[in-house]
Amino acid sequence: MADDAASGPATLAGLGVSPGRTAGPCLRMAGPPELPAPYAVPDVDAELAVVGKALEAVAEDLRRRSAAASADRSAAEILDALAMMADDPTLREEAEQAVRDGMDAPHALDAAFTRHREALAALGGYLAERAADLDDLKHRAVAAALGVPMPGVPSPGHPFVLIADDLSPADTAGLGPEVLALVTVRGGPTSHTAILARGRGLPAVVACAGAADLADGTLVAVDGGTGEIVAGVTEVEATRIREAEIAERARLAATSGPGRTADGHPVKLLLNIGSAADLRPDGEGVGLFRTEFLFLDRRQAPSYEEQVTAYADVFAAVPYVVVRTLDAGTDKPLPFLGLAEEPNPALGIRGLRVDRVLPDVLDTQLDAIAEAARRTGAEAWVMAPMVSTPGEAAAFARRARERGIAKVGAMVEVPAAALLADRLLREVDFLSIGTNDLSQYTYAADRQHPALADLLDPAQPALLRLVERCAEAGRAVGKPVGVCGEAAGDPGLAPVLAGLGVTSLSMAPVCVPAVRDALSRHTLAECRELARAALAGD
Missing domain, CATH: 3.50.30.10 (Phosphohistidine domain)
Structure with missing residues (x-):
């Protein structure tokens, strides 16, 4: 250059x-450390100790980073999850066995991590992303074993x-x-x-x-x-x-107030959170409460009372909260679920589909949400992820309403749901469009594949047409349709989504000021013109 x-x-x-x-x-x-030429192991016990200390050093470093990042809950949770991967006893046992078979510690660690990586990569989807994380852990462990700085x-x-x-x-x-x-x-x-x-x-x-x-x-x-x-x-x-x-x-940063176009058309600006710790004063409520963060890395499901407390903490702090029930499955493995491995997790038992094999999990969660709403006096809005058919929406709505939950919705993450948005809205009170997964399924493009990033651009016309279809269905019956995927926090796309008829945008708290400003610069007519151009691919 x-x-x-x-x-x-x-x-x-x-x-x-x-x-x-x-x-x-x-x-x-x-870059990662270079593996030296294999060497003879004079003392197996000493080499086993090197393996153990290297993995412990990696896990401890990640836990230290997590503590330092405690103000950023998302970052801290990711670091904690990585520390648990480094602490995996199966991984350690494989590396130790390789040493007993005559391999030196750095090569034993490299081999154990590589085997685990290949197993996860073969599963695809979210698990393939975790496989890439193992590369980083491997480099850190090998560096620790060699006594050189971690990459x-x-x-x-x-x-x-x-x-x-x-x-x-x-x-x-x-x-x-x-x-x-x-x-x-x-x-x-x-x-x-x-x-x-x-x-x-x-x-x-x-x-x-x-x-x-x-x-x-x-x-x-x-x-x-x-x-x-x-x-x-x-x-x-x-x-x-x-x-x-x-x-x-x-x-x-000096701006404030609700989301509005230049001529006053309201577009509610909401927050995506994982717990009460993520709440910020900006925004008009919570459009996506990711309850699975309470379940991450648990060997046992959180108790009913633990869930009630977690939900009530959020309900008590914010007047408007949309709770997403557990978005998990074999593409987002939660140990306590005990789900079987699948050849294609992205198309398997995930989101609401977990209910097909473990109905008690959803029952307990709905009971806890309803109780938290009663204790706080909040009006609970609850939506299910990965809804594919009107029948699924109806069954979920029936179970939620039986518990007294005020508003019941469905996430639109697969094209089938978008295409039948009008029929879904006969069963539920609102829709929330998850553009991340909807892009993946619309374009048959793995959302983690680096060579397909352009297909996952939320400004792609085919995706916007599905958003438009959902918004039109909502407008026809007077029910809200929001967007809670990463697209909602894009200030360049916010006026387009408003022009398509979306009623709310839910995003990371830091994105709210720029999105508010972007909306305020356009009238609703201008937003609609931007939407027409985007749909045409102009």
Whole structure:
């Protein structure tokens, strides 16, 4: 890139996944340690101790990072989950057995992690993403066994743009304030990197193949909204871009109030949360309460009373809350469920489909939600994930209403539900569109596949047509239809969604000011015109 910089700026294209503009010198992520040549093991017990200490060091480092990130619940939960993976007794036993079979500790760890990775990758979907996490854990464990620094984010002592082939959840969750933006060669719009970057308000671009050729120290300008990266900007330009972004963020932070178009049409701005700890004063309520965070990494299901307390904490703090029942299954494995492995988890027992094999789980959760609503005096809104048919919607609604739950809804995450949105709304009181999964199923594109990131762009016309169909069905019967996928937090897409007829947008709290501002800049007629252009692919 040195020649390019000398002859003028060069523009690279990626997929913008977290809006914002910034500029600064780029630095590459430190790579994994190199495995030395295999060596003879003179003392098996000593080598076994190296394996154990290496895994313990990795787990302890992740727990330390989690404690430091406790204010960011999503980051802390990801780090805790990774620490549990490093503590997996089966993994440790495999590495120790390899040592007993004559392998040295670094190679034994490498082999054990590789076997586990291959097993998860073969399952596809969410489990394949966990397989990529094992690569990061392997590199950390091998580094610990070799006595060298663990791979990770550089710390140069000055602000910089981080360039990486891909970023592990552990590294993304532990980023310090000197990181101005993220640029990855691989990744997609629903990767952990993208979700955590959006949650922190950090500009991010993924799937940018050209970033692999950027030399350390190159001054780059990053636009996390458009995905454009300009390499070879001047110091003066970089300073101007940073100052403009700081001013823009200050302007947005000063805004407040409900979501409205320029002519006053309401579009409710809601928050996506995992617990009461995620609540922020901005926003008009909670549009997606992800209750599965209470269940993560549990060997036993949380008790009825534990669930009541967790739900009541949120109900007592916010007047409007939409609770999503457990979104789990073999694509998001929860140990206490004990579900069998499947050849294609993304198309298997997940979301509401878990009820087909474990109905008591949903019954207990609905009972707990209803009791929490009674104790707090809240009006509970409850929706089921992965609803595919009107019959499923009707059965879920019947069970929820039997418990006195006021409002019952369904998530639209598969095309079948969108195509029959009018019939679903005969059974339920509202719909919430999960654009992440709806993109995946509409385009038959794995949401974690880095080479298919463009197909998962929520601005794709086919996806927007399904959103429009749902919104029209809601408008016909006077029932609300919201969006709670990552698309809802995109200020460039918010006016389009409003123009399609969406009544609410639910997003990470940090996204609310920019979305509020984007809506306020357009009349409803202008939003509808933007929607028409987007549907046409213009």
